[in-house]
Amino acid sequence: MRTIATSIILSMMLSILVACGGTPAAAPAATATTATSSEATVAPAPKTLKIVASTSWVAAFAKAAGATDITVIAPSNLQHPPDYDPKPSDLVAIKDADFVLMAGFEGFAKRMQEAVGGDSAKLITVATENSPDAIHKEVTRLAELFGTQDHAKAYLADFDTQYADLAAKIKTRVGDAKPVVVTQLFMTPFVFFAGLTPAGSYGPMPMTPEELKKLSDLKPTMVFENSHMPAGQAIIEATGATKVDLINFPGDDLELLSVFRKNADTLIAAFGSAPTAATTKTQYPVTINDCGGRETVYTKAPEKIVTLDPAITESLLILGLKDKIVGFTEFQEPNQRWAPTKADMDALPVINKDMAYPSKEAVIAVAPDFVTSVYPSALLSNADLPDRDGWSKLGINSYLTLGECHLSKTPVTDLSLLYTDLRNLGIIFDVQDRAEAEIAKLQTRVEALQKKVSDAGLPALTMWSYSGEKDPYPAGGVGTPNAIMTIAGAKNAFEDVARDYDAISWEEIVKRNPDVIWVMTAAGEGMFITEAQGIQTKLEADPRLKSITAIKNKAYVIVSYNEGGIETPRNVDAIERMVDGLIALKK
Numbered sequence: 222m223r224t225i226a227t228s229i230i231l232s233m234m235l236s237i238l239v240a241c242g243g244t245p246a247a248a249p250a251a252t253a254t255t256a257t258s259s260e261a262t263v264a265p266a267p268k269t270l271k272i273v274a275s276t277s278w279v280a281a282f283a284k285a286a287g288a289t290d291i292t293v294i295a296p297s298n299l300q301h302p303p304d305y306d307p308k309p310s311d312l313v314a315i316k317d318a319d320f321v322l323m324a325g326f327e328g329f330a331k332r333m334q335e336a337v338g339g340d341s342a343k344l345i346t347v348a349t350e351n352s353p354d355a356i357h358k359e360v361t362r363l364a365e366l367f368g369t370q371d372h373a374k375a376y377l378a379d380f381d382t383q384y385a386d387l388a389a390k391i392k393t394r395v396g397d398a399k400p401v402v403v404t405q406l407f408m409t410p411f412v413f414f415a416g417l418t419p420a421g422s423y424g425p426m427p428m429t430p431e432e433l434k435k436l437s438d439l440k441p442t443m444v445f446e447n448s449h450m451p452a453g454q455a456i457i458e459a460t461g462a463t464k465v466d467l468i469n470f471p472g473d474d475l476e477l478l479s480v481f482r483k484n485a486d487t488l489i490a491a492f493g494s495a496p497t498a499a500t501t502k503t504q505y506p507v508t509i510n511d512c513g514g515r516e517t518v519y520t521k522a523p524e525k526i527v528t529l530d531p532a533i534t535e536s537l538l539i540l541g542l543k544d545k546i547v548g549f550t551e552f553q554e555p556n557q558r559w560a561p562t563k564a565d566m567d568a569l570p571v572i573n574k575d576m577a578y579p580s581k582e583a584v585i586a587v588a589p590d591f592v593t594s595v596y597p598s599a600l601l602s603n604a605d606l607p608d609r610d611g612w613s614k615l616g617i618n619s620y621l622t623l624g625e626c627h628l629s630k631t632p633v634t635d636l637s638l639l640y641t642d643l644r645n646l647g648i649i650f651d652v653q654d655r656a657e658a659e660i661a662k663l664q665t666r667v668e669a670l671q672k673k674v675s676d677a678g679l680p681a682l683t684m685w686s687y688s689g690e691k692d693p694y695p696a697g698g699v700g701t702p703n704a705i706m707t708i709a710g711a712k713n714a715f716e717d718v719a720r721d722y723d724a725i726s727w728e729e730i731v732k733r734n735p736d737v738i739w740v741m742t743a744a745g746e747g748m749f750i751t752e753a754q755g756i757q758t759k760l761e762a763d764p765r766l767k768s769i770t771a772i773k774n775k776a777y778v779i780v781s782y783n784e785g786g787i788e789t790p791r792n793v794d795a796i797e798r799m800v801d802g803l804i805a806l807k808k
Contacts, residue, residue, distance in 0.1 A: 270367055273314050275323035275333060276302040279347050280475045283322055285360045285376050287369025292318070294329070297472050301449045303327040312336040320366070324349045351469055351480060352410040353384060353669050354676065381666070383478055384414075387485040389661035392416040394492040403436050404445035405453055408467050412445055413672070414481070415488050416665065419445075424452050433459060443491070465491045501653040509645050512597070512621035515609065522651045523591035523618065527572070527584050529599040529606075531558070532789035533622060534569070536643060537593075538562040539659050539790055540652050547587040548572040550579055550594075557743075557783055559791050581606055585615070591649075593620040595788050620649070624701045624788025625721060632698035632716050634707040636667060639788050659790070666793045667708060670800050674710040677804050682736035684711040685771070688743065688782065689756040693730055694722040696741075701788045705780075709799040711737060727765050737806065738771045739799070743782045753779040778802035 272288045274280035277297040284291060292314040295305035307329050315321050315336040323330050325346045337344045345366065348359055357377055364373030395415060404412050405424045412419045420439045423432060424447065433455050441462045444453045448466045457464050467487060471479045506520045527548035528534040534549055539562060549569035553576075558566050572587065573579040578599060584592065584606070592612055594600050600609050600621045612619045623638040640660045647656025684706050686696040696702030697718035706713045714735045715725065738760065742752045757777055766772050778799050785795030 270319040271314075271317055273318040273321045275327045275330070276305075276470060277472065277475055278302070278349050278470045279322045279324055281471045281477045281480075282347050282349065282356075282359050283320075283363060283367075284475045285356070285373065285380070285477055286363035287367055287372030287376075288363075291475065293475070294333070295327070297470060302470055303329075305329060307332065319343060320345055322347050322363075349469070350407075350410065351477070352413070353381070354673055355410075356380065356477060380478060384481060385662040385665050387481055388414055388416065388665040389658050391485055391488045391492070392661045392665070393658060394489045396492075398492060400442045401440055402443045402445060403439060403441040403453070403456060403462070405447035405450075407450075407469060408445040408447050411467050411484050411488070413668070414484070416661075416668070423456065425450065428452060428455055463491065501657070503648050503651040503653065507648060509620070509649055511642075511645065512623055512626040515621070517618050517620070519618065519649055522649065523589075525587065525589045525591065527579075527587060527589040527592045529578065529592060529594035530596055530787075531566070531783070532595045532787050532791075533593050534566060535559050535562050535789050535791060536622075536646060538565045540643070540646060540650065540655050542650055542652070543569070545650070546570075547589060548579070548584060552576050553783060557781075559783075559789075559794075561790075578603060578606060589617055591618050591620070593622075595622045595624060597621065597625060620646070622788055627699050627720050632707075632713075633700060633704045635704055636663065636701075636708070636792060638704075639663070639701070639790070639792060642788065643790075663790065663793050667796065670793070670796050671708060673800055673804075674708075677710075677800075677807065679710040679800075679803050679807060681710065681712050682776075682803065682806075683714040683733070684737045684739050684778070685714045685730060685733070685735035686739040686741045686786075687756065687760070688741045688786075689752075689759060693725050693727065695725055695730075696739075696786070697721050697723060701792060702739075702741075702785055705785045705792060705795050705799060706739070708796050709803060711799070711803060727763075731766065731769060734769055735771050736774075737776045737778055737803070739785075740777050740779045741782050741786055742779060743786075753777070776806050778806070 269290050270288060272280070272283050272291045274283055274291055274293050276295045277293055280291045280293045294307055294311055295302035299305055303324070303326055305328070312332060315333065320343050321333060321337050322345050323333050327333070334344060345363070347363070348355060360373050360377060364370045391414065395417070400417065401420045402412050402417050403421045403423065404419045406422045407425065409419055409422060420441060421436050423436060436456050437459045441456065441460055443465055444457050444462045445465050445467055446453045448468050449470060453464065456462065465487060467484045468480055471477065503522070506518050508516050508518050510516055524545060525547045526537065526542065526545045528537065528546060529550045531551060531553050534546065537546060543565045546569055549566070549571050550573045551571050555567065570587070572583045592600070599606065600619055607615065609619045609621070622642045624642070640663070643656050643660055647653040686702055687693055695715045695718070696713065697720050698713055698716035699719050700721040702721060703713045703716060714733045718725070740753045740756050742756065760766055760772055771777070779802065780795045780798045784791045784798065
């Protein structure tokens with residue numbers, strides 16, 4: 222059964238058509254180090270396991286996965302902990318351990334194997350790499366082994382948030398600089414952390430004269446050195462490049478995020494002073510172009526905002542404009558609200574009823590000086606509300622976002638329209654620094670997802686979006702959904718359609734024969750699977766569709782309309798969900 226929210230969304234769709242370490246404190250060898258809770262807010266592990274880890278880096282993966290009783294063999298204050306020479310007493314804890322973890326490259330790996338003896342099932346090799354993808358993979362794998370999946374899921378969600386925030390700060394400091402970076406091989410993840418691309422790498426073996434010449438010819442301006450096993454001095458001396466010392470091993474806190482925080486501080490310092498606030502202040506009056514090229518002159522930052530949909534509200538909330546929103550139009554159930562802005566959204570005054578647009582009188586009653594929406598149906602063709610000229614005559618400025626403008630006939634393949642809208646709003650409200658920081662966070666996440674798609678070797682499967690409606694209204698090529706499919710590595714089966722949610726015949730769906738179906742639910746987490754299953758059942762029961770490859774293979778990717786059907790900062794969540802779904806189908 223379709224929900225009221227879903228019906229409203231479909232009506233809105235149709236309306237659119239009208240318009241290696243650092244220097245931590247020493248710890249004695251083989252001291253039982255009980256890991257404290259991560260600085261992230263995570264659920265407690267459901268059971269206690271005794272874990273022995275070779276180094277603090279390996280132990281940090283275990284702690285992130287949910288282990289709480291961890292003994293570390295090599296002291297964390299050594300420059301290169303894998304070189305530690307343990308005494309027999311250091312290995313005693315292995316006998317009583319539930320699991321023994323090592324990376325495999327430790328000089329004492331063989332002694333750990335010998336101490337485990339015949340119980341090889343409890344000896345686990347951990348792939349230590351400080352890239353987000355590797356961290357997700359290994360932490361998830363260990364959590365499945367430990368039975369601590371809930372802890373790991375919460376940890377990784379917080380890790381992603383903090384990683385994006387740190388990366389955004391680095392990118393803000395990097396600015397327009399284009400350094401040529403040569404990196405020690407194991408430091409490569411931190412080049413991407415800074416939003417850069419390595420020109421070349423060296424190590425872990427000593428650099429040969431041929432390698433030195435090849436790297437020198439690249440004329441590097443920066444060398445990302447591995448503090449635990451430095452080997453880049455020759456290239457630094459040959460080129461005069463700036464050395465940036467980075468770490469892989471955490472200290473006694475056994476916290477992966479500590480490594481990223483320390484390296485972020487190092488990178489920020491390496492790129493000099495941040496731009497002054499004065500360079501990003503809005504100078505009023507300022508003219509802003511939005512949907513349709515409409516120009517609006519702002520003589521000051523608006524003080525009282527009415528939002529005509531939740532998606533634009535999410536954009537304004539991440540820009541810190543909650544206190545300026547005097548009226549909020551809701552088309553979702555409370556459990557469908559986006560987690561990062563839900564608390565703020567819950568506190569906003571709702572001015573509409575029955576998930577319909579508010580009346581003109583309800584808007585005017587809160588005396589706004591700015592109204593905004595992502596929907597052309599809200600500001601161009603709504604029977605109950607003024608159009609943009611009408612609002613202007615009332616002394617109220619309006620902003621209509623670019624994502625669903627559909628002015629271009631060229632397919633939209635990235636999130637540049639979202640970034641432009643956030644940037645424009647930053648200028649209008651004189652919060653440009655906040656806007657650029659939020660854009661950088663989103664860009665960092667998108668870059669990581671693009672790399673994930675590349676590393677997974679996903680085939681370019683054709684995709685059709687379907688929301689369970691009586692007749693199909695697929696996403697076309699010139700809006701936000703096409704960008705999400707493209708970034709996720711899929712190809713929109715209706716990329717040639719120059720609008721979103723135009724009516725298409727069932728015969729045309731069969732003819733285009735999509736490989737995968739994007740089940741575009743409108744439900745929140747509380748109803749997510751139920752509604753998705755209902756849509757899938759409907760498709761599989763339709764005899765007209767039995768020849769479609771996606772239906773024969775039950776190839777579905779479930780991403781809600783609230784995340785991916787319209788422009789919103791949640792679009793990156795939609796890409797992430799879609800990428801994971803496509804990878805799961807490949808398996």
